Amino acid sequence: MLLVIEGLVYALAPSLVERLLEALREMSLDARRNFGLLSIVVGLIVLWFATR
Template sequence: MSDFLTGIAFFLIIEGLVYALAPSALKRMAALLPQMPEGQLRTSGLAAVAFGVLMVWFIRGG
């Protein structure tokens, strides 16, 4: 459970850094999201999930 909470903490740290260091870039990106096809968003999300799972697997000594 502590690994899960650590993961959430790292997520919050990274999200906070994006909002703190590049708010205008984040706003521009958010404005572009409605124009992207749902399939492309879904594919990008699934690729990010797969990459994250692979990273955890390699880090944990998979």
């Protein structure tokens, strides 16, 4: 499912992906790490709600 969604983003909005990658490059390492941890928590919450 993740590959389908990611593929759609690359196919429909490649310039958006480039801007997102540039924004990530400009973020500090700590900010990227915190963003990753937040993404994990949000993903786990979504999975928890989806399985209930």
